[in-house]
Amino acid sequence: MIGFELTPEQKALQEKARRFSQEVILPVAARYDRDGTFPLEVMEKAHGSGFFTPLIPKEYGGEGLGVLDNCIIAEELAAGCMGIYVSIFVSTLALYPIIKFGTEDQKERFLKPFCSKFSMASYCLSEFTVGSDPASMKATAIPDGDHYLLNGTKMWITNGGYADFYLVFATTDPGKKDKGIISLIVPSHLAGVSHGAPIDKMGQRASNTTAVTFKDVRVPGENLLAGEGEGFKKAMIALDITRPMIAVGAVGVARTAMELAIQYAKTRVQFGVPIARHQAIQFMLADMAKDIEAARLLTWKAAWLADQGAQNSKEAAMAKAFASDVAMRVTTDAVQIYGGMGYTLWHPVEKLMRDAKVIQIYEGTAQIMRLVIARQMLHEVGGIF
Template identity: 50%
Template sequence: MDFQLSDSQRALQDMARKFAREVMRPKAAHHDETSEFPRAIIASAWENGLLNMNLPESCGGLGLSHLDQLLAYEELAWGCSGMATSITANDLANLPIVVGASEEQKKRLLTPFTQEFKLAAFCLTEPEAGSDVANMGTTAVRDGDHYVLNGSKCFITNGGHADQYTVFATVDKAKKHKGITCFVVEGRPKGLTAGKHENKMGQRASDTVALTFEDVRVPVANRIGEEGEGFRIAMETLDNSRPITAIMSVGIARAALEYSLEYSAQRKTFGKPIREHQAIQFMLADMAMNTHAARLLCHQSAWLLDEGQKNTLLSSYAKCFAADMAMKVATDAVQVYGGYGYIKEYPVEKLMRDAKLIQIYEGTSQVQRLVIAKELFK
């Protein structure tokens, strides 16, 4: 085991930290207040090599390791987790292609993302099939050299701005998860409609919409894997993406801790800074301890992937622990700030709202516990 970062990893981390500090944070409050999509900032992330970090070198990508990606994404989430969610959405949408497509498909569908700024969306969740993916209602019917997609998806990040959609649909509802198949929809073809932007509690900078598919034609050449392989591809995708989602929790928690340390040094009660009161010290100590523990879980789950090992259990440990931890740390940060923590002029109430979503998306904390139990029973 070696916990030292290489020079190149430190350089990547520093670059992402500078981008988060100088580009994301100054605009974070504005985009949180207005829910305006930060397209210019995400485009700047692309220009700086901080978008599509999971693309292989064979497609013109950077070929970064999973651990390398985590180093950058912690910093971006520290800057603004809403913006970071829209940035990581490209990775999530392209992961099924990375893990399940042929080499021809990878080069055709992924290379354009390295040549120009493009956004992608991952389309799995449905109104009646969130955690229960096998209950999927979106259908794909073969028609010659095409499939015809019909159905709806919800809570789709980047859905209103995407240039490409990775869509999961069933070729046979009776087969449940064995009928799920993965497709790539390029552009905004006839029949694909995006709904209104959802007015969310937190992570308001990220675009979240519902999508409707009405007789959307997709070439057979854009089917990823064989019919019925979509569920496996989706689960492998989520194993790969969980460490990234989890590390975003660490970025939020680290920000909450840093703000709390700063404020507790300035705010005085009973004649001394509140950080000199043992009650506050215990809170700060727990915040720091749990943030660091979550980071180590995230790094180990990413390291397993880099070593070619299965990480389902560790990635669920990381996602569940880190998400719950971030919610607790952000809530404690509001408590450290007292009444000021409840006012939008101060930064920690945003962190508390942002943290809540990570307990919900890409597998709720309860679903992660189900995955953990299932893995333990093996």
């Protein structure tokens, strides 16, 4: 039996997130986009509303929600501003592996304090020379008595300048590729941890993105989350869970662009009629609506599979690839519908187009998502993989 009706609890979550988005995020989104500064006040309110801790079980102070529940929240937050949403979301990316794979001691030490007071966390996988191919990472974590000695620089780290702790992937031996990768929970106050200046970006400018450097950082052995042979696998499992949350962010961005395009098309008059009367405009609007609906459904399915504990790598990659392409296409068409006005900074559609672009890049590029899908397909039918 398939049902598409949200439960009363999910409707309440959606309503709460929509109100937060409209009352807290939307009024400041343009200002933070312009300044490129970090909306700490919004983060604190979002943490207070439980949006930082959706997947953390209630026994540790979190919301105890499922992936689909969180996708419903995420669409609303991203509809207000994707840069602000991603700053909220990225803590879940760093926390999920602790929820899923952490020891009881790690959950007590990291999840509980994270829930009880305003905190942020970052996920450190990428490096300057390593993005799509993280198995070739250079950062090293060498066992040293009951510690690990961590060295290297991670690049593009969302919330890098604000995290209380980092989930860091590093290798015990670069020659071992994925087999040598481990993950460590690294508090930002440890000696040798530093971050660079915020990177000036095209879009999602309200999010804080920095390099983070680890120089002879002594990380206690009890902060090891995943050992050799496990670190890479667990990083990928975490991405299967979080990709639907990015995909649904793309849905939120596209939805806002469509809503603005509809409003504009109904009021802008050319050739004596609102441009919405011209079939070419109607076709663009219709394509927006059908693609957004399809992206949402694909995303919900990937999230639902995750909640069932089922393998969802292919569906999560499909959702992420499809929804991010939809966001790019819909925001570009929204600018088109606004005509010259869409190309100015006077209207929000240009921001949406800039914000959409990076969704095709981070959490696995559009090309890597297609590789994941193809590998799974070929694996399922047997043969060369």
